[in-house]
Each structure stands twice: as C-alpha cells, then as structure tokens.
Amino acid sequence: MGKPQIRSTLALGALAILVAAGVPASAKVEGDTIVLGAAVSLTGKYSTNGKNTQDGYELAVARVNEKGGVQVGDKTYKLKVVYYDDESTPARAAQLAERLINQDGVKFLLGPYSSGLTKAIAPVTEKYKIPMVEGNGASLSLFKEGYRYLFATLSTTEFYLKEAVNLAAMTAQAAGRDPAELKVAMAFENDPFSQDIRAGVTEDAERWGMKVVVDDKLPPELNDMAATLTKIKAVKPDLLLVSGHTKGATLAVRQTAEMRVEVPMIAITHCDSAQVAETLGSAAEYFLCASQWDRSLSYRDDWFGSAEEYAQLFEATYDYSPPYQAAESTAAVLVFVDALQRAGSFDTEEVRDAIAATDMQTFYGNIKFDETGKNIAKPMVLYQVQDGQYKVVAPTDWASAKLIHPRRLPE
Amino acid sequence: MSNLLIGAVFALAAYGMALVWGVMNVVNICQGEFVMLGGYTAYFLFKAGVHPLVGIPVAAVLLFVFGWLLYRAVIFRVVDKDLFISILATFGLSILLQQLANQLFGADVRTADAGFRTLFFFDNMVTVSVVKIVAFGAALLVGAILMLFLKKSRLGQAIRATAQNARAARIMGIDTGRVYATTYALNAAICGAAGALVAMTWLIHPYLGLPYTVRSFMIVILAGLGNVAAVLAAGLGLGAAENFAGFILGAEYQSAFVFALLVAILLWRRFWLDRTRGYLK
CATH class of the missing domain: 3.40.50.2300 (Response regulator)
Structure with a gap:
C-alpha cells in the first residue's frame, strides 16, 4: 500500500466518523420524513415476539408511505422508524429510550414488547414529555401510575x-x-x-x-x-x-x-x-x-381494509400469519398517523393531546383512550x-x- | 403415583452430579443445561420424524461428545482447584449455554409428544401416563448400568480408584485426565437421556435448567456421593414430597417447599455429621 493510498484511507475513515456522528444529531423530521423510534427485543427471551412487534411496525410504515404518507399541515411526509435491540432486558430498554430521545432526537416513540419493558421505558418518556404509543404492554399497573404520555392500543390484562x-x-x-x-x-x-x-x-x-x-x-x-x-x-x-x-x-x-x-x-x-x-x-x-385480535373479525380501516386483508398482506410480506402481537403494533403506528394528521403539527404537546382524543376504527379494532391512556373501545x-x-x-x-x-x- | 415417577428424572440428573462431584470434586452447576440440551436433541429428532424413544440414546451419545469437549476446553482447568472455582466456572457455563440455546433455538416452549397412552384406574381417579413409566424404567436401567459399569469394567474401576485417591491412581499408571474426561462426559450423557425424557413428558425451553440443578444438588447431599441406590430413592422421595406439598399447600409454595427442604437437609446433615464425627469433603 503506497503513501497516497494510506492518506485517502485515513481521510475516508475520518469522513465516516464525521458522518456517523452527524446523522443522529438530526431531529424528529429529516427533510420530508418523520422519524419514530422504538426499542424492540430482537435477541433474548422475547426475540420471537420482538420480531412480531417490529414486523407490525414496518408493515404499517411501508403501507402508509406507499399510500402517499402522512399529511401534517399542508405538507405530506414519509414515515421511518429507528430501531434498537433491547436484548429483552428492562435496563437496556430504558437506556435505549434515553438514547433515542437525547442522541437521535426522536420525538415520538413506539413501544417495546412486553409489559416489563414498557414499564422500564415509560418513566423515561414521561420525564422528557415524549408521547409513546405501544401495542404490547398490557399490564394494568402501567396505567395506574398517572402517566400522561403513554397510550396503549391493546386491551389491558384484567x-x-x-x-x-x-x-x-x-x-x-x-x-x-x-x-x-x-x-x-x-x-x-x-x-x-x-x-x-x-x-x-x-x-x-x-x-x-x-x-x-x-x-x-x-x-x-x-x-x-x-x-x-x-x-x-x-x-x-x-x-x-x-x-x-x-x-x-x-x-x-x-x-x-x-x-x-x-x-x-x-x-x-x-x-x-x-x-x-x-x-x-x-x-x-x-x-x-x-x-387480542383475530383476522376473521369484521373491523376495517382506510389503510389496510379489513382484518383479513391486513392478514393477507402480512403473510405476503413476511411469510407467516400475523399473530395479534404484530396487529396491535401496526395499530400503534396508525394511531400516530391519525394523531399527527389531526394535530397538524410536530409539537409534542399538541400531538399528545391529539392522541388522547383518538376515536377511530382500525382493522385491529376500535381505538379510544381513557384518561389513563389505555384503549377501552376494543373487547x-x-x-x-x-x-x-x-x-x-x-x-x-x-x-x-x-x-x-x-x-x-x-x- | 404419577408424582413418584417425576422423581425418576431428578434421580437421573443426580446420578451424574454425584459421579462428577465424587470423582472430580467439581460441583457441576450446568447440570440442568445438559438436561435442556438433551431435550432439544430429542425435540429436533422428533421434528425430523424419529420416535422420541430413539432420541434417548442419541441424546446421550451427543451429550457424551459434548461433555468430553467441554472437559477438554474448560473443566480440566478447575478439577484440582478450590470447590468455589469449579462452581463459578460451571455457573458461567450454565449462563453461556442458556443464552446460546436461546439464540439458536429461540425462547419458545416446545414439546415432543411421543403419543404414549395414559392408563386409568378407579374410574379415572388415578391416572398414570405410560411415558412416566418409561422414564421410571429408564432411570432404574441407567442406575443399574452405572453401578455395574463402576464395579466391573476396567474404566469403572479406574474411575473409582481416581475418586479414592487421584495421586495414587496416577502412580499406578491410570491416566487420570482421561478418567476425568470420561466421567464428565458420562455425566453429560446421563443428563442428555434425562432431557430426552423431559421433552417427552413435559416441555422444554432454554431456561428450564435451574430446577434440575437445584434438585440434583439436594438429592446428592441427601444420598451421599457413592451410593447409586440411595440417589434413586432420594430422587423418588423428592418428586413425591414436592408434588404432595404442591397439592396441600398450593402450587405457589411448591418451590418454596423444595428450598425449605434443602435448608432443613443441610442443617440436619450438619448435626448428624457432628454427632457421628463423620467427615465430608
């Protein structure tokens, strides 16, 4: 390797470091893309359901983008989700939530898999006043803490x-x-x-x-x-x-x-x-x-059509039939889309209030939150x-x- | 009745632990993980269309090889060391094996249904599933083979000689390294067979190991290191006592009962040893 080559390698390396350091500093909206964040369990004991969760989010993102995106004010935006692997451990999940909010500048969070991990992240989103919509934390105790920024699409455990x-x-x-x-x-x-x-x-x-x-x-x-x-x-x-x-x-x-x-x-x-x-x-x-859900139910929405149509699209994309863990995750993304459109703004407080006022039907079921943030419209x-x-x-x-x-x- | 047979599987894992403990002075904490790996072997064979009963010897052979390799890689370093070092090393191995299994096989709960029937007596009030009888038979059989092997075969005699006095055995020309490796591999093989039975009778997942480690530890403490028959008796007794406690006190106290029993046995053993001026190394 000659000297000039070494120099250009070094320069490339330096550039790579600069780029790597530069990207996360950008905020919730990059150009015409709204960035959501999520810590999901891709390894560890929840890895199966963690993948269901991620697949559910990704299917919603793909579908929304394909259908033109989210209209906020008079501009339409694409969606994107930044993921980290929380290794199925609560401590890691809480760290990653901090990282998503502080380093990556994400202003809207999607939930992790399981009540335990949601419990670890909720205090963090609460501290930074970042709205989180989750589809996989069903424990009733999550909704007894008086959290203002936590919303769940699924029916709670009781x-x-x-x-x-x-x-x-x-x-x-x-x-x-x-x-x-x-x-x-x-x-x-x-x-x-x-x-x-x-x-x-x-x-x-x-x-x-x-x-x-x-x-x-x-x-x-x-x-x-x-x-x-x-x-x-x-x-x-x-x-x-x-x-x-x-x-x-x-x-x-x-x-x-x-x-x-x-x-x-x-x-x-x-x-x-x-x-x-x-x-x-x-x-x-x-x-x-x-x-929580079944594909034979008669709910429907504008993004996916009926529950059965959602299930077919899911199967065509991921080669397995969607468990309810995936469906409720998809629904969480749809809640954000609906709330952003109604809020017409990226202000976290306005979006939070719009989420709290959600009253919609999705392929997954009806969604309407009570004052604690849990969905009370779906049996x-x-x-x-x-x-x-x-x-x-x-x-x-x-x-x-x-x-x-x-x-x-x-x- | 059925509850008694559960103890047979514990007894199998305990044979292995007694062997390794007695011969090598190593308390093998990753005992339960061998059971888990044996279970997965049987499960994957079952998925491939092999009858789970065939899985028992296959799991034993595979785990024998695995145990041998593990000895050559890690365990030989801790044989002559303090007991705590061996506990730490095997504890580390147990975590490693759990996580590897989780990565490779996933966290899902699996079961290999061998299609054995259940026998009914007294208007269905007493039920005994055939698979538990098979487990019981296998435990007896392995126990008998082990006893014969240790008494009669050259290798078995070498193992016993090494257990009594490793240095003397080495002077007499016994390759103690090989004896240790065989002992450890044998332990893994027995646990593997037990694991295949677990996959047939209950269910398997990467984190099932700990209850088996704890119970084999208890059984060995109760039965002593050199007594195969006592290990079997203690295993069966524990299985029955545990389920009886679950029945009487409620399932939430079943595990608590086991640990309380462990403490009681340790205390009792201490007083008993004091009185008889015995010496347990």
Whole structure:
C-alpha cells in the first residue's frame, strides 16, 4: 500500500466518523420524513415476539408511505422508524429510550414488547414529555401510575379472561341454571401479568356469585402442573382458568389430557403463541383461548381494509400469519398517523393531546383512550379450538362460530 | 403415583452430579443445561420424524461428545482447584449455554409428544401416563448400568480408584485426565437421556435448567456421593414430597417447599455429621 493510498484511507475513515456522528444529531423530521423510534427485543427471551412487534411496525410504515404518507399541515411526509435491540432486558430498554430521545432526537416513540419493558421505558418518556404509543404492554399497573404520555392500543390484562367467566355464566343461564351455582378453579402464574388477569376474573366471578374452589399461584419456574390438576380433578369445577404464558398453556393442555381432568369449560391465555392446536392435536380440542385480535373479525380501516386483508398482506410480506402481537403494533403506528394528521403539527404537546382524543376504527379494532391512556373501545376475543382450528366464539357480536359446551374429552 | 415417577428424572440428573462431584470434586452447576440440551436433541429428532424413544440414546451419545469437549476446553482447568472455582466456572457455563440455546433455538416452549397412552384406574381417579413409566424404567436401567459399569469394567474401576485417591491412581499408571474426561462426559450423557425424557413428558425451553440443578444438588447431599441406590430413592422421595406439598399447600409454595427442604437437609446433615464425627469433603 503506497503513501497516497494510506492518506485517502485515513481521510475516508475520518469522513465516516464525521458522518456517523452527524446523522443522529438530526431531529424528529429529516427533510420530508418523520422519524419514530422504538426499542424492540430482537435477541433474548422475547426475540420471537420482538420480531412480531417490529414486523407490525414496518408493515404499517411501508403501507402508509406507499399510500402517499402522512399529511401534517399542508405538507405530506414519509414515515421511518429507528430501531434498537433491547436484548429483552428492562435496563437496556430504558437506556435505549434515553438514547433515542437525547442522541437521535426522536420525538415520538413506539413501544417495546412486553409489559416489563414498557414499564422500564415509560418513566423515561414521561420525564422528557415524549408521547409513546405501544401495542404490547398490557399490564394494568402501567396505567395506574398517572402517566400522561403513554397510550396503549391493546386491551389491558384484567380483560383477558373476563369474557370466559361471562360466557360460562350465560351458558349456565341458557341451560336454566343459576350462575351462582358454578364452581370456578383458577391457576395463575405468580407474575404481574397473570395476577392482573386473576384480579379481573375474580371481580366477575364475584359479580355472578360464583364460588372459587381452587386458586393456585403457579411459580414462574414451574415445569409441571400435576399437583394443581390433581386438586382440580377432585373438586370438579364447572370452569377452569389458566394463565402462565406459553409454558402454562402447553402444560395445561397436555396434562389435562394426560390426567383426564374433566371440566366442561377451560379457558387459557397464549394458546395461539404456544400453538397448542398445532403441536398437541386432540388434547387441545374445545379449549377456549383469549386473544387480542383475530383476522376473521369484521373491523376495517382506510389503510389496510379489513382484518383479513391486513392478514393477507402480512403473510405476503413476511411469510407467516400475523399473530395479534404484530396487529396491535401496526395499530400503534396508525394511531400516530391519525394523531399527527389531526394535530397538524410536530409539537409534542399538541400531538399528545391529539392522541388522547383518538376515536377511530382500525382493522385491529376500535381505538379510544381513557384518561389513563389505555384503549377501552376494543373487547378481548375468545377462540375455541374446534377440529384443530381456532374459531372465534365470543364476543358474540363478532363471533364466526358457535361455542361447543360442555367440553368433551378427546379419546 | 404419577408424582413418584417425576422423581425418576431428578434421580437421573443426580446420578451424574454425584459421579462428577465424587470423582472430580467439581460441583457441576450446568447440570440442568445438559438436561435442556438433551431435550432439544430429542425435540429436533422428533421434528425430523424419529420416535422420541430413539432420541434417548442419541441424546446421550451427543451429550457424551459434548461433555468430553467441554472437559477438554474448560473443566480440566478447575478439577484440582478450590470447590468455589469449579462452581463459578460451571455457573458461567450454565449462563453461556442458556443464552446460546436461546439464540439458536429461540425462547419458545416446545414439546415432543411421543403419543404414549395414559392408563386409568378407579374410574379415572388415578391416572398414570405410560411415558412416566418409561422414564421410571429408564432411570432404574441407567442406575443399574452405572453401578455395574463402576464395579466391573476396567474404566469403572479406574474411575473409582481416581475418586479414592487421584495421586495414587496416577502412580499406578491410570491416566487420570482421561478418567476425568470420561466421567464428565458420562455425566453429560446421563443428563442428555434425562432431557430426552423431559421433552417427552413435559416441555422444554432454554431456561428450564435451574430446577434440575437445584434438585440434583439436594438429592446428592441427601444420598451421599457413592451410593447409586440411595440417589434413586432420594430422587423418588423428592418428586413425591414436592408434588404432595404442591397439592396441600398450593402450587405457589411448591418451590418454596423444595428450598425449605434443602435448608432443613443441610442443617440436619450438619448435626448428624457432628454427632457421628463423620467427615465430608
């Protein structure tokens, strides 16, 4: 390598450093592009759902840009999202939120995956008064802190299995029984997410006057539910509710079949992400599963059309069928688009107020925030596994199939 | 009944730990990660269309190789060192293996359903799944093979000689490095077999290791280092006690019960050793 070459290499290097240092200093709008920021889990234990989240954001960005972009005032802008990998750890997520706001100058944030990481970022966005719209932090506790700049498109945790309790009560009434005679068994993982769900269903069970006969808290490291299920078998409840992420879902399905636990109605969470119908076959038949969203629902919007059209576009783009984690992330971007257009400004306070006043329908469902920032316009959905397919059976307004009750055991 | 059989899988992991601890004076904290890797081996074979039962020996063989390599890379450095160094080193390995598995296999929960039936007695009130009986049989079988191997084979005798006095064994011409490597690889193989059973019976994910490490530790402390039959008995007892506690106290206290039991055993063992003037190294 000759001397001039070395010099030009050095010059190039210096230039690269200058460029690298220069880019992040630019603010929320680069030319005609609005820059949003997000820390998502691309590695670590949430990497699967983290990718769903990112894919959801990216699909929305691509679609909005393709359809002409966002009109703010009398100019239209393109969208862009800056991502960082939070490695599924709360401390890293909080650091990255600081970095997005201070170094990258991002003024609008999209949420990370999971309640835990959202909890880590929310104090940061609150401190800098930066609006954050998230689609993957469902814990009710997020909305008890009085955060002004946090908004969630999804239904919060206490709603996850409420529908199942009400469905059991209504089924009992239809059969001429008093719902107060029903016995409920519950097994919820001892973490904030599942305990929020428990609080929600306890409230409804009490309202109907149902009797709670088993109320177990599953330890997070549990790999076996035999002890709880033995108890449930002995007391013969009318309704069994289980929540413990994908692990709890798989265990509940597998071990109720293995131990022949006969309960007329069993409702669980996470059975779509655990793929119980696909991997466990007949053991999963007639299980009820709580979900935020389904492609067969009849919601629609101007960007994507119907829920089914969204799902098809998603499949064509990413080669897998969209889980609700992706749909609610896409909806978060749509909330920003809608709010920016209505605000007609990039002022964070004006955008925040516009988000707070959101009242729209998207392919994902209706979105309207209460004063704490959670979406109160969209109900949870209950699937039932019927012949290996997930069929929506509740709420009855949008249901595409009829509930099969009582649950029959697979042979 | 079914609860008793759960202990069989713990007993398997505990055999390995007793072996490594007794022979090499290494407390192997990444025991549970071997179980996890064995589980993934069985799972991927199952995905490829192989029956999970075949996965048991395959997982054992693969993990044997893995254990051997791990010994040659890391463990041989800590064999003659303080117990704490070995705990630290294997603890580090355990974190490394967890994260690698998370990167490679993803955090999703998986299970290999072998399609075994469940047996029913007394109007469905007592259920025993065949897969747990298989696990139980495998635990007995591996225990018996291990006992025979240590008693009869040349290598087994060399292992026992090294355990008694490594220096003397070396003077007598035993290649103690090789003995250690075999012992460690054997441990990994046993855990791998246990992991295949776990994948068939329950479910696997990258972070399942710790409960197995803790339980093997307890069983070994209770049963002692040189007694295969006692390890099996302690394993079965723990499995039954744990599930009984979960039944009586509620599932939230199941793990708490296990740790309380660990403390109780350690205390009891201390008093008992004081009284008998025994010496535990």
